[in-house]
Amino acid sequence: MEQIITAFLLLLPVIASGALSKNHFVVERKLSGNGFHRNLETVIHLPNKLRAQLAGPGCNLLVYQTLPSGVYADPFQIRSLRQFGFPEVIFDSVVDIEAAEYASKAHELFMFIELSAYKPDKITGHLNIEIFLPIHARYHAPSSREADVEPRARISMLHPGLYSNCSQPDVNNFLRAPCSSNSHVYCNWAQVSYICYSPQVEMSIPVGEERHKPLVVTVSLFVTAVIFALLCKTIYTSQIDVPDKES
């Protein structure tokens, strides 16, 4: 009996999603790849029932994503992905793609989804919108924690905000944001609530170890000094300008 209850509880989200997803957006989140270069995947399911209301002509979605100081999206890379169907994006600030984490601030992306560009699923009539946002980790300050073996920096990404320009009557949460990617006019975007079963996405990247410092500084300087001395000797004793005896 206990097992059945546990199974039921475990399945509850799945069952609930089936029931709720007819009336709600469902968002799935995933982070793919390893290392410093990742893809932040966001899949938005727009159920058939809401499609008529929110995906009419001229209706767009705005996906609002905050990226913490530990990562960045490269505006120029994203622009080059336009030809592969990536949405138009506006950044809230200039992104320095070379700066370290400690010299950077979080930045925000406004991604404009043109709903008319997506075709509904033939069977369910749902709209599935996939966004693969390439993000890159910044270098972080070295770890000073002695106990850590191969320390890593953790970076977690908040879930996105979802907004629509075709307002629903019962919404009172609005975001002032550009009306479109090529517009300087601001619009009121109505917040759209959604269900997300994915946990908050997180990544970790390796960082240098503070305890290596004495070793690295001494050995680097020693090795470069020895090599420097050897090169000086080679240069000083070179016979290039001394003519050959036989000639």
Place this chain on the structure above:
Amino acid sequence: MDNKWYTLSAFVRVGFLLYGIWQDATMRVKFTDVDYYVFTDAAQFVTEGQSPFLRSTYRYTPLLAWILTPNIWVSNVFGKLVFIAFDLLVGHLLYQILHNLGHSKSTCQYSALMWLFNPLCATVSSRGNAESVIAWLVLMALSLLLQGRIAASAVFYALSVHFKIYPVTFALPIYLYLGMPSEEMSRSSHKARDAGSQHNEKISSRSNILQVLLSLGPNKKRVVFISTAAAVLGFLTAIFYWMYGWQFLFETYLYHVVRGDIRHNFSPYFYLLYLTSSPESGVPLCLRLLVFLPQAFLLLALSFKLYRHPGLCWFLSVFVFVAFNKVCTSQYFLWYLSLVPLVIPDLNMKLSGMIQLVLLWLAGQAAWLFPAYLLEFQGQNTFLLLWLASLLFLAANTFIVHRIITRYHPVKQKR
């Protein structure tokens, strides 16, 4: 040299270019160099009457963005074709320089082919990297200097410094070279060396240095060179400063000097700088000095010892500069690759010996690239390995320098 070689190498490059168009259109990983997009974006700003420096990471002369405006007006392959053209010109110029130095026709041809059919050079220009333009400017400066056309050489030298700051490392060797008496200058070319008798050349290296110290003052040639170069560089700098302001000065010149990138690179100092760089004050001054001094001193030593052989001296200067630099990426290797064909004909070394050196150089990079791949793309903590690999790479580079210096025999020329 036979025209068929130029045609063939042009075909190879255009082939790469066409392949690149296909890859860019179908794959997310681009064939085209990241910098090429930077140039093109900057050219876009220029066509709109704005500053090319509005494009972040544009760190080049505005001239480059101007040259590439047809990328916007005509087609975005224009710039690549320009770079390919310069790439071929580099090959031709290498041939001419060696020919003027008195090398045999076949030697000149082999050396030029070494450039023209080097897969690395061919892909670099067809991917849209501007290094071939700078390589051509540097070689033009060298070629004219060897011909004794000092003012013309100074113009190209100034242009090359304006394009990329690194040719400043040739300033001292040029200055010293211009202090040589004319007859001795022309004797550094093999033609004259063979013709002229080799008396009174028994000078010990010690008295050499003393002589040099005594002859450091300005002379006519030096004044001509310095004033011409300063005029060209000053004019370009003034005009672009007037047009684009402080941002031009910072991005084109200063950035390259103050660049303190903590991200992993080939430099033996990268992990040291990463660990000692504090968020508030950066790297402590004493360490910065310790990192800078060996590089600076070696450049001095090379200049004073080898200035009589400009080709060799320039190559070694930039090679050592890159090897000891606090930031070193594979793009920097291109700076010396165009000078390699000038040095090789004078090396008293078997082909197998040269191949060994090339393999050593490549192996040094591979030993670094593997942990770098694990760190960057697999997220493994390989900092220590990467650091050891960077020291090994420095050792490999040092061995190469040692071999080249000890095997350089311009006199023993086989005809």
